[in-house]
Amino acid sequence: MAGSLIGGVFRKVMDEKLSGNLMNVMGLAAFGLGINAVVQNMPKSKFPVLFIVSLAIGCLIGTVLKLDERVSALTEKKDESGNLGQGIVTGCLIFCIGTLSILGPVQSALYGDHTYLFTNASLDFVTSMVLGTTYGVGMALAAIVLLIWQGSIYFLTLLLGSFITDVMMVEISIVGGFLIAMSGLSIMKVKNFHTLNCLPALLVPIIWCAIFG
Numbered sequence: 001m002a003g004s005l006i007g008g009v010f011r012k013v014m015d016e017k018l019s020g021n022l023m024n025v026m027g028l029a030a031f032g033l034g035i036n037a038v039v040q041n042m043p044k045s046k047f048p049v050l051f052i053v054s055l056a057i058g059c060l061i062g063t064v065l066k067l068d069e070r071v072s073a074l075t076e077k078k079d080e081s082g083n084l085g086q087g088i089v090t091g092c093l094i095f096c097i098g099t100l101s102i103l104g105p106v107q108s109a110l111y112g113d114h115t116y117l118f119t120n121a122s123l124d125f126v127t128s129m130v131l132g133t134t135y136g137v138g139m140a141l142a143a144i145v146l147l148i149w150q151g152s153i154y155f156l157t158l159l160l161g162s163f164i165t166d167v168m169m170v171e172i173s174i175v176g177g178f179l180i181a182m183s184g185l186s187i188m189k190v191k192n193f194h195t196l197n198c199l200p201a202l203l204v205p206i207i208w209c210a211i212f213g
């Protein structure tokens with residue numbers, strides 16, 4: 001909400017160079033956080049090659065389903081008049097569909113660790129400022145959708161607390177760490193990994209650990 005308000009109020013001051021530099025800094029932060037998650041959890045893994053299998057299967061499923069292309073097609077349809085409705089749809093997709101947006105509430109509910117949520121909030125803050133400069137302060141309405149989305153994940157995780165074991169969370173964190181690092185590199189435009197296509201990889205450790213963990 002704050003980012004949208006700032007972007008809307010200072011829409012004539014925020015130029016492309018400034019917003020671009022802010023996104024690069026946030027991308028670097030996401031990359032560092034992803035690598036840190038991998039390094040911290042890799043030694044604890046009970047299934048050392050599961051993350052490789054997960055990334056491969058997830059990427060295959062996402063590519064076949066064309067997840068990245070479908071979401072990009074929705075977010076890139078911008079009305080020339082700066083239609084607020086289209087802007088809110090774009091913002092909701094960007095804010096809700098991402099590794100940090102999903103893992104953040106899970107980590108918070110299970111361990112009281114809000115690191116991913118704070119990082120996700122920082123990224124969304126910058127993104128909402130950029131969107132606010134285009135669509136105005138009305139972009140703050142997207143915050144309601146994000147609250148419902150992450151709140152639902154949070155409470156669902158609390159209900160399924162006994163199902164989500166420490167072993168499962170370690171494997172999910174490793175895969176998630178790689179995805180977050182990929183997102184960071186994509187944000188910095190170092191390499192476009194089409195991270196959305198790899199999101200199904202998060203399901204593989206859940207299914208594997210539920211059966212064999």
